[in-house]
Amino acid sequence: MKILIVEDEKELVKDITEYLSGENYLCEAAFSYKQAAEKIALYNYDCVLLDLMLPGGDGLQLLQLLKQNNRNSGVIIISAKNATEDKVKGLQIGADDYLAKPFHHSELAARIYSVIRRKQFDNSNFIKHNEIAVDLLAKTVKVKKQEINLTKKEFDLLLFFIGNKNKVISKSALAEHLSGDIADMFDSHDFVYAHVKNLKKKLTDAGYDNYLKTVYGTGYKWEI
Amino acid sequence: MSKLLNKPFKAFTIYALVVLVCSVPVYYMVVDSIWLEELDEHNLIIKERIENRFNTIEINEAELENILKIWNLLQPGTQIIASNLPEVKADSIYTTRRTNAYSSVNEIDRFRGLSSCIYINKKPYHLTIETNVEEADETFLAITLVTFLFFSLLVAGFIVLNRRIAKKIWQPFRNTLNKVKSFNLLTDKNIEFEKSGIEEFEELNTELSKLIERNILIFNQQKAFIENASHELQTPLAILKSKVEMLLQNKDLTEKQSELINSINTPLSRVTRINKNLLLLAKIENNQFAEGEHIDLTTILNENLELLADYIEAKGITIEKKISNPIRVFSNKTLLEILLNNLLINAITHNSVNGKIHIDCVEKRLTVSNTGNSELSSNTLFKRFSISSSETTNSGLGLSIAKEICARYNWQINYTFQNNLHSFSIWF
Structure with a gap:
């Protein structure tokens, strides 16, 4: 799957590319408005990560360009502005998601995963992951065909882990995923531990292979 | 606290009081001396008239004797007595105080007298004329009363004028004051002062305008600085966060290294938080919502x-x-x-x-x-x-x-x- 990263900060592009490389993704980068416009005109991408402040132009214009070309690519705006108006405007024009900088790579990966999945399986909303099957629409999870009851937060966590296979995910990234911007305001994210523990217990009880590992002192890893 | 206009008002009132109090004896002296001078002149005229009349009617010694007797009886203010002194006494002017024998009220009156020598039929006679003068204390009292009446008028006038002037000429000042009071640095609006046409107030308004303008400028610069600084910090912070996260993905990390990375995360997220909040503050201040x-x-x-x-x-x-x-x-x-x-x-x-x-x-x-x-x-x-x-x-x-x-x-x-x-x- 092809991803275009439109972002003028080269270091960030490098890290995002590296982080996503483990997945089935092929990342390309555009560092300016012009470069991005050219690439959008020539190629088709599954997902475009779009910074709004670009040398040579406004990211929102690029978004319009994308929509005019009628490309069926998912768009995630990554912006440092974090202005509600920009967010609303971007989503109105047709962006699929909005992520404020600075973000956790795991959060970005989860969002990309979700956007691409939405675009690809237009009607089917199932994720199969070895013995685990997730029905996104009904929000149900089955392990070995046996349905397990997850809370909303546990369900979110599971999707987050699946979207970040083989990555170490810090507790703060999980906290931010669960409670949004508010997580920023706290240093202690101990509640994450409780949710993960519950999720793990439910999955284990249903007999899944132990994919969810605790990385000492740092966070968790969905190893597959 | 006393009002500004009451200060000169107080001073003016005290000054007016002092001047008017000082004027009372001066008025008295002036009025009294005019009184006396006029009476002296009056007495002198009477003397001349008497002398003249007696000399124009030609009468003999016996008749004169008779007339003078009746005169001295009927004319209490004047007395003509034959002078039997060897030499003629010089004219003299005097003031005397005595009870008025003919008044029912027993009070002391003041008289101005002229004692002189006249010649009737070439014989010397001693003439004294006495005219009633206003009492000194009465004059003094009258002047004092009038003075205080005028003083009260002055003070009343001051009060009324003071109020009117205060209302009228201080209006521009009050306008300015109200504008300055309602000024809010956060609203970012400069103040437009009304033209008053009075030099002092115009000067005040100009200086205030300059001061406010400078304040707004500095405030805006400060806001812009905070906003720019936090904007500039955002990217390095994002990269820092990204790098730390990439470091975590390293498979060969030892436990100690993991702990170190984690301890970087705490202050890092604090800086991010502060930066976010500073940006938010700047946005609220700039009315960007x-x-x-x-x-x-x-x-x-x-x-x-x-x-x-x-x-x-x-x-x-x-x-x-x-x-x-x-x-x-x-x-x-x-x-x-x-x-x-x-x-x-x-x-x-x-x-x-x-x-x-x-x-x-x-x-x-x-x-x-x-x-x-x-x-x-x-x-x-x-x-x-x-x-x-x-x-x-x-x-x-x-x-x-x-x-x-x-x-x-x-x-x-x-x-x-x-x-x-x-x-x-x-x-x-």
Whole structure:
């Protein structure tokens, strides 16, 4: 799957590319408005990560360009502005998601995963992951065909882990995923531990292979 | 404090009093001397007339004797007595005081007298003329009374004029004062002073305008600096965060290295938080939030509580919510969310483990209280970075943002400490 990263900060592009490389993704980068416009005109991408402040132009214009070309690519705006108006405007024009900088790579990966999945399986909303099957629409999870009851937060966590296979995910990234911007305001994210523990217990009880590992002192890893 | 115009008024009044009091003896002396001089002249004229008349009617010695006898009997003011002195006495003028023998009231009168020598039929006679003069004390009293009457008139006039002048000429000053009073640095609007046509006030207005302009400029520069600085910091912070996360993905990390990376994360997220909040403050100050809508406060409150539920639970905090009536406010939704969030986050982070949070909605007031040990200084509480920086959980900006939002909508926010409860109340 092809991803275009439109972002003028080269270091960030490098890290995002590296982080996503483990997945089935092929990342390309555009560092300016012009470069991005050219690439959008020539190629088709599954997902475009779009910074709004670009040398040579406004990211929102690029978004319009994308929509005019009628490309069926998912768009995630990554912006440092974090202005509600920009967010609303971007989503109105047709962006699929909005992520404020600075973000956790795991959060970005989860969002990309979700956007691409939405675009690809237009009607089917199932994720199969070895013995685990997730029905996104009904929000149900089955392990070995046996349905397990997850809370909303546990369900979110599971999707987050699946979207970040083989990555170490810090507790703060999980906290931010669960409670949004508010997580920023706290240093202690101990509640994450409780949710993960519950999720793990439910999955284990249903007999899944132990994919969810605790990385000492740092966070968790969905190893597959 | 006394009013400015009352100061010269007081001085003027005292000065007028002194001058008028001094004028009383002067008037008296002038009036009295005129009196006496006129009477002397009067007496002299009478003397001349008497002398002249007696000499024009030609009468003999015996008749004269008879007439003088009757004269002296009937004319009490004058006396003509044959002079039997060897030499003629010089004219003399004198003042005498005695009781008026013919008055029913026994009072002392003052008389001005002329004693002179006249010649009738070439024989010397001694003539004395006495005319009543106004009493000195009576003159003095009259002058004093009149003077005080005029003094009262002056003072009354001063008061009336003072009021009128105060109202009229100080009007431009009052206009300026009201404008300056209503000036708010945050609204970013310069003041337009009215033209008064009075040099002093124009000068004052010009200088005030300059001062305000400079203030606005400096304030704007400061705002711009904070905004630019935090904008510039955003990218390096994002990269730093990204790098730390990439480092975590390293498969060969030892336990110690992992711990080190984690301990970088804590201050890093604090810097990110401070930076975010500074940007937010700058945005509120720059009025970069849309005007707003009618919002039900309780809905937002419940949404926020739900988002915070994990943190509340993790600390074992119990929430006691008393909402006696729903509060509807007109504001920007994001700002209202931030305001409530900051208060709630504050109540959570500064709470004790297993503490309590009370949320009360009464009429137009929302109060968020949490358990605490000692009172905080309400003077510095809302200032930026006033809380000790050693507390890593704090950006030091939460309450100043809350205050800024309240100021924007003219809501009142205050802090009280009672029964071991820190309470923040907002009047919408």
